[in-house]
Amino acid sequence: MACAGSSTPTPRRRLEDQIGKLLREPIDEVVLDLSETGFLDSSGLRAILSAHRRLTESDRRLQLRAPSEAVTRLLEITGLTDHFTVEK
Amino acid sequence: MTAPNGSIPAEEVRLAVPASLEYVRIVRLTTSAMASRLGFDVDEIENLRVAVDELSSTIVESAPSGELVVTISTTGSDFCVEGQAPIETGHPLELDQLTAQILNAVCDKYELRVADGAARFVCLRRLPTN
Numbered sequence: 001m002a003c004a005g006s007s008t009p010t011p012r013r014r015l016e017d018q019i020g021k022l023l024r025e026p027i028d029e030v031v032l033d034l035s036e037t038g039f040l041d042s043s044g045l046r047a048i049l050s051a052h053r054r055l056t057e058s059d060r061r062l063q064l065r066a067p068s069e070a071v072t073r074l075l076e077i078t079g080l081t082d083h084f085t086v087e088k
Numbered sequence: 089m090t091a092p093n094g095s096i097p098a099e100e101v102r103l104a105v106p107a108s109l110e111y112v113r114i115v116r117l118t119t120s121a122m123a124s125r126l127g128f129d130v131d132e133i134e135n136l137r138v139a140v141d142e143l144s145s146t147i148v149e150s151a152p153s154g155e156l157v158v159t160i161s162t163t164g165s166d167f168c169v170e171g172q173a174p175i176e177t178g179h180p181l182e183l184d185q186l187t188a189q190i191l192n193a194v195c196d197k198y199e200l201r202v203a204d205g206a207a208r209f210v211c212l213r214r215l216p217t218n
Contacts (some may be wrong), residue, residue: 039137
């Protein structure tokens with residue numbers, strides 16, 4: 001699943017909707033492709049944290065793929081780097 | 089731009105956008121353009137982008153009508169971004185833990201308050217010395 005654009009309300013809602021749909025599918029893992037996410041703020045990060053929580057609660061995994069430097073930096077600032085599985 | 093004595097002369101950019109999250113991007117872009125012009129490095133510009141986004145979004149989410157007026161200026165040795173938007177009396181400004189953590193990491197100093205019917209923020213970052 002790709003997460004493009006910045007963390008304005010529309011992409012955030014789209015992410016929440018997509019996670020809701022994926023929770024109804026027989027899958028073990030969701031990979032969130034962040035390669036096109038040029039900017040992430042606390043609200044976008046909260047959406048990812050919420051997705052992670054929803055998936056973990058149903059025994060599934062969330063992996064972040066190819067986060068940009070800006071996104072990686074935000075994860076470091078907030079001490080959340082180790083919270084997620086990150087694929088470079 | 090450098091003054092004859094080596095300091096950066098005072099300058100100011102003002103913009104007013106609808107108090108909506110969709111327009112915070114414009115504030116972010118203007119801030120980073122100004123910071124770039126003043127010689128901040130890439131990491132510092134990113135810090136300022138994040139700081140201004142967090143502060144502007146906090147205000148806009150608490151005051152979702154009217155205009156967000158932002159002034160970006162240099163004052164002495166600091167780069168200063170100030171913003172304000174009208175807010176209903178008694179409406180609190182909420183800053184959650186995640187946002188506070190980010191702001192503490194990316195600002196030298198910031199302030200967020202409600203005064204005179206407006207939600208206001210100030211973000212300061214020391215100007216590059218070169």
